Structure formats: structure tokens, C-alpha cells
Amino acid sequence: xxxxxxxxxxxxxxxxxxxxxxxxxxxxxxxxxxxxxxxxxxxxxxxxxxxxxxxxxxxxxxxxxxxxxxxxxxxxxxxxxxxxxxxxxxxxxxxxxxxxxxxxxxxxxxxxxxxxxxxxxxxxxxxxxxxxxxxxxxxxxxxxxxxxxxxxxxxxxxxxxxxxxxxxxxxxxxxxxxxxxxxxxxxxxxxxxxxxxxxxxxxxxxxxxxxxxxxxxxxxxxxxxxxxxxxxxxxxxxxxxxxxxxxxxxxxxxxxxxxxxxxxxxxxxxxxxxxxxxxxxxxxxxxxxxxxxxxxxxxxxxxxxxxxxxxxxxxxxxxxxxxxxxxxxxxxxxxxxxxxxxxxxxxxxxxxxxxxxxxxxxxxxxxxxxxxxxxxxxxxxxxxxxxxxxxxxxxxxxxxxxxxxxxxxxxxxxxxxxxxxxxxxxxxxxxxxxxxxxxxxxxxxxxxxxxxxxxxxxxxxxxxxxxxxxxxxxxxxxxxxxxxxxxxxxxxxxxxxxxxxxxxx
Numbered sequence: 001x002x003x004x005x006x007x008x009x010x011x012x013x014x015x016x017x018x019x020x021x022x023x024x025x026x027x028x029x030x031x032x033x034x035x036x037x038x039x040x041x042x043x044x045x046x047x048x049x050x051x052x053x054x055x056x057x058x059x060x061x062x063x064x065x066x067x068x069x070x071x072x073x074x075x076x077x078x079x080x081x082x083x084x085x086x087x088x089x090x091x092x093x094x095x096x097x098x099x100x101x102x103x104x105x106x107x108x109x110x111x112x113x114x115x116x117x118x119x120x121x122x123x124x125x126x127x128x129x130x131x132x133x134x135x136x137x138x139x140x141x142x143x144x145x146x147x148x149x150x151x152x153x154x155x156x157x158x159x160x161x162x163x164x165x166x167x168x169x170x171x172x173x174x175x176x177x178x179x180x181x182x183x184x185x186x187x188x189x190x191x192x193x194x195x196x197x198x199x200x201x202x203x204x205x206x207x208x209x210x211x212x213x214x215x216x217x218x219x220x221x222x223x224x225x226x227x228x229x230x231x232x233x234x235x236x237x238x239x240x241x242x243x244x245x246x247x248x249x250x251x252x253x254x255x256x257x258x259x260x261x262x263x264x265x266x267x268x269x270x271x272x273x274x275x276x277x278x279x280x281x282x283x284x285x286x287x288x289x290x291x292x293x294x295x296x297x298x299x300x301x302x303x304x305x306x307x308x309x310x311x312x313x314x315x316x317x318x319x320x321x322x323x324x325x326x327x328x329x330x331x332x333x334x335x336x337x338x339x340x341x342x343x344x345x346x347x348x349x350x351x352x353x354x355x356x357x358x359x360x361x362x363x364x365x366x367x368x369x370x371x372x373x374x375x376x377x378x379x380x381x382x383x384x385x386x387x388x389x390x391x392x393x394x395x396x397x398x399x400x401x402x403x404x405x406x407x408x409x410x411x412x413x414x415x416x417x418x419x420x421x422x423x424x425x426x427x428x429x430x431x432x433x434x435x436x437x438x439x440x441x442x443x444x445x446x447x448x449x450x451x452x453x454x455x456x457x458x459x460x461x462x463x464x465x466x467x468x469x470x471x472x473x474x475x476x477x478x479x480x481x482x483x484x485x486x487x488x489x490x491x492x493x494x495x496x497x498x499x500x501x502x503x504x505x
Contacts, residue, residue, distance in 0.1 A: 015046040015190050017053060017214060018197040020060045021207025026053070032187045032216070037103030037332040038323040040368035046190050049215040054182075054222035057211045061153035061180040062228050064208030069150050069178040071206075073127040076176050080124045083172075083203035087117055090199060094164055094192050096325075101189035102163060103331040103370070104287045105324035115450070116168030119471050122453035123172035129476045130177065142488045148480035150178030151230035151254075155223040157244065158193075159236045160186035160334050161290045161392075167193055169457065169470040170233045170479075175209060177479040179230075182211045184223060188334055190214050224248045231478065233470070234258065235292070237390070238416070238462050245465035256478055257465040258458060260390040261292045261418030264411045265447060266299045266433065267308060268404065268424040275445065276423045277311035283421070283447035284396035285319060285374045288330055289342075292463075293419045293441075293448045296391060297380075298398050299407045305400045309378060312396070313358060321363050321373045332369040333393060339370040342393030346375055349386040349397075355379045360394060382410065390416070404429060412438045418459030421447050440464065 015034065017024045028047035036043045049057075087094075095109035102109070134145040154174050158166040163185055171181045185193045193212055200210050213219055223229055224247045232248040234241055234257040241259035248255040265283065267276050283295035300308055322328035333339040343361055350356050355378040363373025377397040380387050386397055401407045411420055421443035422433045430444045440459035443449030451457055451472070458469030468478040 013044055015044055015194060015214065017047065017049060017057070018194055018210075018212040019053075019057045019208075020064075020211070021201055023194075024053075032214075034101055034188070034190065035335060036100055036369075037334055038325070038367060038369040040336065040370060043100065044191075046187050046214045048187070049184075049213040049219040049222070051218060051222045054213055054215075054219055054226065057182050057213050058153055058223075058226050058228040060208045061182055061211055064206060065150070065152050065180040068175075068180055068206060068209050071178065073130065076126060076178070077124055079200075079204045080120060080126070080172060080176060083200055083205070084117065084120045084124060086199045086203055087113070087120060087196075090195070091117070094195055097191045097195060098163055098189065099324040099331070101191055102160065102290075102334055103324055104290070105328055105331050108287045108331075109324070112162050112165040115453075116165040118453040119168050120172045122471065123176040126173075126176035126476075129473070130480070138486075141490070142486060144484065144486050146482060146484045148177070148476075148482055150480060153180045153182060153228055154231045154233070154479065155229045156181060156183045157220055157223065157232065157234045157236070158183065158185050160188040161287065161292070162235075163189045163192040164196065166235050167196070169235075170475070171210065173471060173475040174479045175205070177476060179479055180209045180211075182213060182223065182229070184213055184215065184219050187214055187216060220244070221247070224253070225251045227251075229253060231255065232257070233478075235470075241465050242462075254468075254478065255466050256458075256468045256470065258292070258470065259463050259465060260416055261294075261459065261463055262297060262387075262390055262414055262416040263293060263295050263419045263421070264297045264299050264414070265295045266301065266404075266407045266411065266420070266422045267304055268301050268422070268426065268429060269304050270425045271304065271423040272425065273304065273308050273311055277308060277315055279421070279423065279445075279447035280308075280312055280396065281315045281319070285316075285330055285394045286448075288333055288372070289394040290334065290392055293450055294392075295421065295447055296396060297387065298396065299410060300398055300400050301404060301407055302400055302402055305378070305398060309357065309376075309398060312376060316358050316374045316376060319374050321371060322365050323367070323369070330374065330394065332365075332371050334370070336370050338393070339372050342372055342391055342395065345386050345389070345391045345393070345395060349377050349380070349384060349395075352384040352386070353379075353381075354384060354386060354397070382413075388415075404433075408433065408436055412436075415462045416459070417461035418463035419443070419449055421445075421449060440469070
């Protein structure tokens with residue numbers, strides 16, 4: 001398939017909404033600035049949607065739903081397969097947009113698009129995924145069967161850290177199931193999803209099935225309370241996830257709200273420390289730590305801490321922080337405000353008595369970007385803010401414990417339960433950990449246990465509000481409603497219509 005020649009290959013000066021298959025030209029009373037985090041300079045502006053704009057988008061999605069819900073499974077899969085090909089051909093362009101507005105290095109950005117692509121490929125199998133059940137002769141002449149039907153217009157509120165992948169956790173499945181979609185992306189990096197919208201249109205998706213509105217709390221609240229929105233999918237911090245869940249469900253919507261994390265890596269004394277140190281570096285500092293699956297706490301079961309810290313320090317010294325387009329290993333943080341917030345946690349950790357082994361505030365990078373280098377703490381305790389709270393930056397902390405049982409209790413006592421990992425060569429210990437740990441996603445000698453698209457993504461405790469995880473079969477069920485039909489057809493030989501039921505039903 002030839003490469004697409006679409007408008008959003010480069011950054012726009014002004015980014016507006018995508019409604020009914022086109023960019024809206026309406027003037028906005030409010031807007032936000034978009035930065036290049038590597039230079040610290042403004043690269044564009046994004047229009048913020050008013051309640052009226054959201055209402056217009058929902059109306060368009062509702063009208064499109066009336067036709068799209070009746071589209072054949074063949075038609076839907078044809079669109080998804082075409083979109084899959086366009087996404088694959090243009091993934092480098094999307095990655096470049098992500099790096100330009102988020103700051104993560106190009107390899108990270110490309111990996112993000114690839115993981116989103118896997119969900120698209122999963123959604124291409126929707127004819128099989130939507131098959132219902134059938135039971136014949138549950139009673140004399142009576143059959144029962146089940147079907148799954150789409151909800152209607154659905155909303156996706158996505159975060160800044162994965163501007164392409166997180167929306168793709170949801171919308172390919174929602175569209176495949178026959179729903180129409182409104183995405184409210186982060187205002188910090190909105191260009192990637194706009195390019196995706198054009199790819200969907202080029203793939204043959206009817207106008208109005210996929211829409212994008214930009215904005216802040218006004219747009220979010222409008223989506224959460226709009227009677228035309230049937231479900232809300234959200235990824236972000238725990239306080240906002242809880243707000244989204246409570247507000248959306250109060251308005252009668254089904255909601256899946258994925259919140260924050262404090263992911264622990266438990267290291268047992270028999271672990272391969274070279275493998276473990278490599279894993280800690282990749283999981284702790286990849287994407288500058290701005291991901292909900294980042295490892296932020298290493299739980300070292302003694303006597304491994306000293307040796308492990310030395311290996312981590314050796315590897316940290318080789319990490320190049322810089323512009324994500326210039327061959328760096330780690331890019332800047334997304335905004336100056338966020339950079340300063342993460343740096344404040346480093347200051348707080350020092351004041352609370354943790355040992356600052358490597359100070360990322362001292363990193364030297366050319367340019368005025370939002371820089372903070374890899375940071376390492378030792379001797380943290382459970383009372384410290386750097387342990388209790390999600391930092392969402394390149395800060396890795398070591399907590400020392402004396403036993404497996406102490407490590408397990410520490411992980412299970414934390415308010416978050418998103419992801420965890422254990423590093424060991426003891427299969428029995430690993431099997432016990434996967435059974436006993438109170439966390440939604442577990443890695444065994446795998447530092448970032450993000451499930452494949454045909455499984456579901458989501459945590460426990462304060463990392464998830466709602467009953468359904470993202471993508472996989474749980475995603476299919478979230479975007480559909482079950483209906484069960486009990487059917488009885490009289491034998492034509494009866495020669496007439498009998499509205500009664502058999503005596504032995």
C-alpha cells in the first residue's frame with residue numbers, strides 16, 4: 001500500500017477538533033500551548049472545546065451510530081484491516097509527532113505505536129469475538145441464544161504519556177463492536193491522534209464514527225455528564241480516575257478508569273543481578289519514567305542490595321539524556337511544570353532521610369528543554385513521600401527487606417496494585433508470588449508485564465475504578481451489551497398459531 005500523504009505529517013500551528021470526518025474551523029475562546037519538550041519552545045496551540053462543541057460532536061456520533069451499528073462485520077473488518085496497513089506504513093510519522101510533543105525518544109515512540117497496532121490487529125478478529133452462544137431444546141421446542149450489541153457513542157479520555165497507544169487500547173475494539181467514538185486526548189500532545197483520525201478516514205471509516213475534541217476539564221465534564229455518551233474509558237492519575245468514575249457512573253454510564261501506580265520489582269537473593277540491573281534501568285528510566293508500568297521501587301531482599309546498586313549505578317552512568325531525535329537514550333519530561341514537580345520529589349526524598357545515590361537534577365544537556373536525568377535513591381522507607389506517591393518521572397528507589405514474606409507484605413500493603421515483577425531463579429518462589437501478590441499484572445523475570453492485546457490490561461486497588469480492564473475479551477464485553485433471546489417456533493404441521501407454551505416448560 002502506498003504511503004499516505006496526509007495533512008498531519010508535520011505539526012500544525014493551530015490544532016482544532018476532528019468532527020464528522022474533518023477538522024473544524026470554528027474559532028475557540030480558549031486554547032492551550034503545545035511545547036517541544038526538548039527545546040522548551042512553543043510549537044503550536046490547541047483549541048479547547050466548549051460544552052457546545054462537545055454537544056455537537058456527540059450529536060454527530062449519535063447520528064453516525066444509527067448506520068454504523070448496522071454495518072456488517074465484513075465491512076468493519078475491511079476498514080480495520082485497511083487502517084492496520086496505513087498505521088503500519090505511517091508509524092514512523094506518528095512516532096515523530098509523539099517525540100516532538102511528548103519528548104520520548106523515537107525508539108520509545110515507535111514501540112508505543114507498535115503496541116497500539118497490536119490492539120488493532122486483535123480487533124480485526126471481531127467476527128469471532130462477537131459470536132454468541134446457542135442452546136437448543138432447553139425445553140420442548142424452545143431454544144435460547146445470546147448476542148452482544150454495541151452501546152452507542154462512547155468517550156475515551158487519554159493521557160499525555162502515550163498519546164497514540166492508549167487511545168488504541170480502546171477505539172479499535174469500540175469501533176469493531178459497532179460503536180461510535182469521541183476521543184479527548186491530552187492537550188499537551190494532541191497531534192498524533194489527529195493524524196490517526198485521518199488514517200481512519202483514509203481506511204474507509206464513515207464520517208462521524210471517530211471524532212476528536214480537545215480541551216481541559218470543561219470538555220471532560222461535558223463528556224462525563226452528556227446523556228448521549230454511553231461509556232467512558234479513562235487513563236490517568238488516581239485522583240482524576242476516581243473523579244471520572246464517580247461522575248460518569250452517577251450520570252448512568254459504564255466507566256473503566258485506570259489510575260496511578262507504584263510498581264515494585266522484588267529481587268530475591270538468587271536472582272541474576274546483571275539481568276536484574278538491566279531490567280531496572282529499562283523499566284525505571286524508559287520514556288523518562290512517564291508510564292504507569294514503570295518500575296519505581298526495587299525491593300531488594302538482602303543480601304543483594306549493595307551489589308545490585310553498584311550494577312545499576314554503572315548502567316546509569318552510560319544513559320545519555322537529550323533530544324529524542326538525536327540518538328539519546330532518555331528524553332526530557334513533557335512540560336516544565338511536570339519536570340519541576342518530579343524534581344521536588346527528589347528534594348523531598350533528601351529531606352526525609354533517603355540516601356541520594358545519583359542526582360538527576362545535575363544532568364547537563366544542551367538547550368532549554370525540560371531535563372531531569374536518571375535518579376537513584378537508597379534506604380527509602382514506607383513513610384516517605386517518594387515511596388507512597390506516584391512520581392511519574394525517572395526516579396528509582398531501593399528499599400531493603402530481610403525476607404520474601406516482608407517483600408510480599410510491603411507490595412500488598414501499598415495503595416496501588418497496577419504492575420509488579422519478581423526476579424528469581426526459583427520457580428517455586430515465583431509461582432508463590434504470582435499467586436499471593438495483590439496486583440493486576442505480574443512479571444516473572446520480566447520488568448514491564450504489559451499483556452499482549454488478546455489479554456486485558458489493568459490493575460487492582462487504587463489503580464483501577466470499574467469492573468473492566470482494557471482491550472482483550474474484557475474490552476469487547478465493555479463495549480457491548482449482552483442480550484439473551486428465548487425462542488419457540490411452532491412446527492408448521494400444527495396448522496395454526498398457538499400462543500401458549502407447552503405444559504412441560
